[in-house]
Amino acid sequence: MLEIATEFANVVAQSQGAGGPAIDAQAAAALAVGLAAFGAGYAERGIGAAAVGAVAEDEDLFVRGLILTVLPETLVILALVVVFLVG
Amino acid sequence: MSAAGSSNPEYVNARVRARRGALYSDEEYRKLVRMGPAEIARFMEESEYETEINALGARYSGVDLIEYALNRNLAKQFDDILDWADGRLYDLIARYLRKFDAWNVKTVLRGLYSDLDRQAIEDDLIRAGEFDERLVNRLLEAGSIEEAVDLLDRTMFGDALAEAYEDYEDTGVLVPLENAVDRAFYENLLDGLVVDEATQQYREFLRAEIDFRNARNALRLARSGAEIDPSEYYIEGGKLFRAAELSTLAQNADELVSRIRESSYGDDLSAAIDELERADSLIRFERALEAALLEYSDTLGYVFPLSVTPIISYILAKEREVENIRAIARGREAGLDADEIEDELVIL
The missing domain is CATH 1.20.1690.10 (V-type ATP synthase subunit C domain)
Known part of the structure; x- marks a missing residue:
């Protein structure tokens, strides 16, 4: 067990010695966008369910429901900025 | 309509809030207390109760029409809510709505006790609870109280009713059975x-x-x-x-x-x-x-x-609306004046 630990410490020390971070900047930016999209999707889950409910009761609410449902998409758009900053 | 899956309060709440907006307001009550039964029926026909009034209009008139239309609309609304709800939300709502199962069981038992015909019992049912059509129909077809108690064996009323049935046989009055139904409902309300x-x-x-x-x-x-x-x-x-x-x-x-x-x-x-x-x-x-x-x-x-609370609040508000309109219609029929009827209403 102890041997593995020292071995592991060596590997870590070596990779750090190699200089760069674990993933490069572009990959990190891509991850950021992905996580933002994930958050937006979760937010839209609730809003979408409520919007469909409201539209089922009153068809006139369709446009309003649609707008409210896609509002969290702004999160993804803002996250996209990161890609341009890095790339 | 199931207790499986995750709950969906967003969807149900959006629909319930829309329905809540369609309930009668103070203003409309004030108009209603000055109307006769026929006018009330017409007023209802022009609002949420259109389908029910049209469906029942051929068979009933006056206060009966209003009463049955109210019951039917209540049942439809609450069935809808159970239909929409999933998961835990369903369980929470069903707890309260089983009240109507209890009501239906009691109505059937009373009907059987006093030898009413099937149609008369059926009209008084409020099919808003958890019992499905088949069970309710079989209950209606039951020939005796014993048969009805047997049919309910697998529902939450089963044990309590079976116990109370002996009492009923001894005494010949319906009170033990009705009590058993009520207590079974209330005991299930908080259980688990x-x-x-x-x-x-x-x-x-x-x-x-x-x-x-x-x-x-x-x-x-x-x-x-x-x-x-x-x-x-x-x-x-x-x-x-x-x-x-x-x-x-x-x-x-x-x-x-x-x-x-x-x-x-x-x-x-x-x-x-x-x-x-x-x-x-x-x-x-x-x-x-x-x-x-x-x-x-x-x-x-x-x-x-x-x-679940906004949904329950809607359910209560709807129940009150139905009771209020019924009180108005019955009050007008009995010739009470507007002030006396207003005393009977529960308006916030």
Whole structure:
């Protein structure tokens, strides 16, 4: 067990010695966008369910429901900025 | 319509809030109390109750038409809610709506007891609970009370009814059976309820419902002076009374009233209690209890907007609407004037 630990410490020390971070900047930016999209999707889950409910009761609410449902998409758009900053 | 999957309070809440907006307002009640039964029916036809009035219009007229249309609309609305809800939300709503199962069971038993024909019983049912069409139809076709009790074997009323049936055979009165149904319902109300931040409020509400029911029973017994042991009617789960206390309190109305005043409901009910002490009117007190419960559930809906409470608050509001319109129609039929009818209404 102890041997593995020292071995592991060596590997870590070596990779750090190699200089760069674990993933490069572009990959990190891509991850950021992905996580933002994930958050937006979760937010839209609730809003979408409520919007469909409201539209089922009153068809006139369709446009309003649609707008409210896609509002969290702004999160993804803002996250996209990161890609341009890095790339 | 199932208890499986995750719950969907967003969807159900959006729909329920839209329906809530369609309930009659003060303004409309004020118009309704000045109408005759035929005008009320027409007024209803032009609003939410259109389908029901049209469907029943050929068979009934006057107050009966209004009453059956109200019941049918109530059943439809509540069935819809159960239909939409999934997961835990379904379980929470069904707890309260089983009240209508209890109502239906009692109606069928009473109908069988007094030898009514099937149509007459069917008209009085409110098919809003959890029982499916098939079970209700089979209940309606049951030839005797024993058969009906057997049919209910697998429902939550089964055990209690089977026990009470012996009593019924001994005494020949329906009271033990009706009691068994009520108690089975109330005991299931809080049974196995998972309590977290959002449902804690709901539990408080259900407890309040049980407490008020106990208080009402005790007051009625105290008033009637009947030699009945109140603990037989006691419902477990409330926090206001214990079974033993209720027996002594029911013999002394004053003590009972002061007990309610000192409890945590005292503030909400103080107006009602004053009324009870001054005018000695049990009906007013019961109206005030209902208004207090409605108001309480109304505030709950704003505390946790994405939980079961706004839905329950709608259910209560709808029930009150149906009772109000019924009171107006019956009142007009009996020739009461507008002020007297307004006293009977529960409006916030």
